[in-house]
Amino acid sequence: MTAPLTPESSTGVFHRRWRELTDSPGSLRPVSIAVTASFTVDTLLPYLGGFLAQRGLFAKFTVAPFGQIYQSLLDPGSELRAAEADVTLILPRLEDLCARPLADLALLDPDKLVDARADVHAEIDRLCGALAAFETATAGTVLVGTLPAPPHTPLGVLDASHPASLVQLGRECNVTLWNAAQKRRRLRLIDVDQVIAELGASKAWDPRMAVLAGCPLSTAALRHLADHLTRTIAALMLPAAKVVVLDLDNTLWGGIVGEDGPGGIAIGPTGLGAAFAAFQDALLALRAQGVLLAIASKNNEADAFEVFDNHPGMRLRREHLAAHRISWQSKSESLRELAAELSLGVDSFVFVDDSPTECAEVRGVLPEVTVVQLPAEPARYVEVLRAVRQLDRMTLTDEDRMRAAAYAAEKLRTAARSAAEADPDALRAHLRSLGLVVHVRRIGDADVARAAQLTQKTNQFNLSTIRRSEAEVEALRRDPAWRLYALDVTDRFGDYGTTGLVFAHRVDDATWDLDTVLLSCRVLGRGVESALLRVVTAELIEAGAQRLTGRLIPTKKNAPVRDFLPRHGFVPAPGAAPGDGDGEAFVKQPLPGAAFDDDHVTAHLDRGEPGAS
Amino acid sequence: MKDGLHERLAALLADVCGAPISSLGPEAAPGVTPGWDSVTNLDFITAIEDDLGVEITTTESMAVKSLGDMVRLVAAKLGPS
Numbered sequence: 001m002t003a004p005l006t007p008e009s010s011t012g013v014f015h016r017r018w019r020e021l022t023d024s025p026g027s028l029r030p031v032s033i034a035v036t037a038s039f040t041v042d043t044l045l046p047y048l049g050g051f052l053a054q055r056g057l058f059a060k061f062t063v064a065p066f067g068q069i070y071q072s073l074l075d076p077g078s079e080l081r082a083a084e085a086d087v088t089l090i091l092p093r094l095e096d097l098c099a100r101p102l103a104d105l106a107l108l109d110p111d112k113l114v115d116a117r118a119d120v121h122a123e124i125d126r127l128c129g130a131l132a133a134f135e136t137a138t139a140g141t142v143l144v145g146t147l148p149a150p151p152h153t154p155l156g157v158l159d160a161s162h163p164a165s166l167v168q169l170g171r172e173c174n175v176t177l178w179n180a181a182q183k184r185r186r187l188r189l190i191d192v193d194q195v196i197a198e199l200g201a202s203k204a205w206d207p208r209m210a211v212l213a214g215c216p217l218s219t220a221a222l223r224h225l226a227d228h229l230t231r232t233i234a235a236l237m238l239p240a241a242k243v244v245v246l247d248l249d250n251t252l253w254g255g256i257v258g259e260d261g262p263g264g265i266a267i268g269p270t271g272l273g274a275a276f277a278a279f280q281d282a283l284l285a286l287r288a289q290g291v292l293l294a295i296a297s298k299n300n301e302a303d304a305f306e307v308f309d310n311h312p313g314m315r316l317r318r319e320h321l322a323a324h325r326i327s328w329q330s331k332s333e334s335l336r337e338l339a340a341e342l343s344l345g346v347d348s349f350v351f352v353d354d355s356p357t358e359c360a361e362v363r364g365v366l367p368e369v370t371v372v373q374l375p376a377e378p379a380r381y382v383e384v385l386r387a388v389r390q391l392d393r394m395t396l397t398d399e400d401r402m403r404a405a406a407y408a409a410e411k412l413r414t415a416a417r418s419a420a421e422a423d424p425d426a427l428r429a430h431l432r433s434l435g436l437v438v439h440v441r442r443i444g445d446a447d448v449a450r451a452a453q454l455t456q457k458t459n460q461f462n463l464s465t466i467r468r469s470e471a472e473v474e475a476l477r478r479d480p481a482w483r484l485y486a487l488d489v490t491d492r493f494g495d496y497g498t499t500g501l502v503f504a505h506r507v508d509d510a511t512w513d514l515d516t517v518l519l520s521c522r523v524l525g526r527g528v529e530s531a532l533l534r535v536v537t538a539e540l541i542e543a544g545a546q547r548l549t550g551r552l553i554p555t556k557k558n559a560p561v562r563d564f565l566p567r568h569g570f571v572p573a574p575g576a577a578p579g580d581g582d583g584e585a586f587v588k589q590p591l592p593g594a595a596f597d598d599d600h601v602t603a604h605l606d607r608g609e610p611g612a613s
Numbered sequence: 614m615k616d617g618l619h620e621r622l623a624a625l626l627a628d629v630c631g632a633p634i635s636s637l638g639p640e641a642a643p644g645v646t647p648g649w650d651s652v653t654n655l656d657f658i659t660a661i662e663d664d665l666g667v668e669i670t671t672t673e674s675m676a677v678k679s680l681g682d683m684v685r686l687v688a689a690k691l692g693p694s
Contacts, residue, residue, distance in 0.1 A: 010628045010629050010656065010660075011629050011652065011653050011656045012628050012629040012648060012656075013628070015631045015653070016631035019631075208655055208671055209655055211671055212651050212654075212671065213651050213652050213655065218659075219652065219656050219659075
């Protein structure tokens with residue numbers, strides 16, 4: 001096995017790895033990346049390509065000629081525009097974009113100062129306008145590097161307080177970029193200053209590179225930037241982890257509760273306890289982003305909950321936990337059980353433990369789990385947690401923010417349901433008592449992030465398991481041959497949010513193909529899929545559909561969706577070979593066909609203008 | 614220190630430019646030897662500086678036309694041992 005690439009690996013190692021990859025990318029998922037910068041940026045590519053490959057992505061680069069940011073962004077015939085890339089990366093520098101006004105500024109003439117600053121701001125406004133135009137023209141994500149502060153300035157120590165301050169001017173321009181990004185969903189920023197700060201400015205800027213290679217950044221800085229970009233691009237393209245499973249003793253608090261007693265453990269505002277309190281706060285911050293927290297601990301459950309319920313220093317409380325296994329069984333067994341309880345795959349789990357033995361056990365038995373072994377120093381737990389790539393995210397939907405509360409509501413539903421489970425009539429009565437309401441609507445601009453997330457995260461009730469990036473969903477949304485529907489579900493316990501999708505594709509005047517049908521596991525087992533299909537079928541009939549087709553692509557995980565098409569009147573398509581590589585083809589005609597068993601669900605089609613949300 | 618200097622620099626160069634060390638004789642040259650370009654040359658210079666504690670200026674590095682030149686330049690900087 002080859003050693004993993006890190007920002008400390010040498011350029012030659014990256015070049016060698018990148019050459020091997022371009023010769024044989026194997027099964028890596030392709031991602032197209034177009035790049036333009038105000039300086040020479042070719043040196044970045046082997047680093048970026050190498051790091052992306054480690055996340056399972058094969059970068060296909062298009063590089064615009066350097067110094068042509070505006071032409072590349074605005075000219076419909078430019079290489080950058082023609083590339084229609086998944087990700088377009090734009091790295092500007094104030095010194096390159098605003099050479100003339102900055103030269104005026106350096107003269108320190110009080111009469112020219114105001115104009116020179118205004119000229120710089122006008123230039124950045126122009127850049128933001130070009131970025132906005134590009135974002136409108138492309139279906140991909142536009143990643144823009146912030147303008148890095150120069151390593152030194154003509155005014156030196158006076159720069160911080162002088163009206164001609166270059167550093168302050170750069171900050172103001174970055175605020176302008178940030179404001180532009182707030183208005184454009186697919187315009188995202190890369191904090192280049194943060195990358196430089198992590199490495200140290202003296203190591204990040206290399207005047208010899210500027211002279212000899214036309215790039216002001218050192219190769220070390222380019223490697224760190226590539227690492228940061230890889231985290232960003234991978235977070236755009238790949239599903240994020242859903243659950244953090246935590247050990248207790250020496251992970252959430254210092255000491256061993258079973259031996260030291262609740263009064264003897266370190267957790268609280270002072271001393272060593274503060275390190276663990278900071279770690280718990282970081283976990284609560286993750287929970288606010290939609291990551292579920294769970295416990296897998298070898299302990300007596302009563303001892304552990306004594307701490308959660310009554311210890312004054314605890315930040316994490318029992319109600320923050322989506323699930324727990326506190327017993328003496330192996331951690332891998334606990335993880336399997338937690339996965340079953342939460343209806344999630346262990347591949348969406350991050351396991352955090354201080355014990356090398358436990359970490360090794362989980363790595364050995366469940367290699368799909370991301371294992372984070374905490375360091376010996378509790379004060380470093382937070383930074384270790386925040387370096388976990390699988391927890392990176394580039395979108396935060398309302399569903400993410402509400403997820404933890406949704407799981408709490410689900411616990412109540414499960415309790416109500418298990419009381420009714422034994423008897424079919426009671427189950428039907430239970431479903432009726434839920435007061436399920438389903439809203440189906442065409443996907444608007446504001447739904448694209450959530451829709452992409454659903455295609456990437458939904459494993460069980462997923463007909464074709466076709467994963468799509470935001471860019472891909474956006475492209476389909478704009479394509480008149482496609483209709484993209486999203487589903488919102490509520491019941492008397494609460495709001496499930498946007499939890500289902502249908503992507504339908506017009507094959508011919510009379511035929512629509514159900515390319516994607518998926519439901520989040522949170523709304524399974526309630527007849528919601530029937531209501532969804534009924535509403536979508538009615539709408540497609542209005543669009544001229546006389547026949548629906550669909551293709552079941554079986555995976556290891558999508559057993560719950562296998563009978564979806566047959567159960568709703570679809571029959572195997574004539575001439576389709578069963579079990580061939582493309583899954584099983586089904587067809588339904590005439591429409592709407594068989595009755596739908598969903599009379600306990602109130603379903604609506606919301607006929608707002610798509611994108612008006 | 615100067616004994617084995619060629620081997621030492623060849624090892625650094627092999628690492629940064631990804632060429633097999635056996636292919637890096639004194640005649641190996643930037644722009645000719647595969648992988649040794651203007652960027653890897655800078656990495657090479659940085660690696661030499663870090664490894665041997667010498668400083669090589671841009672002017673000096675631009676005069677280096679081969680690995681043999683670099684070995685002679687570094688040897689001169691290291692002085693009589």
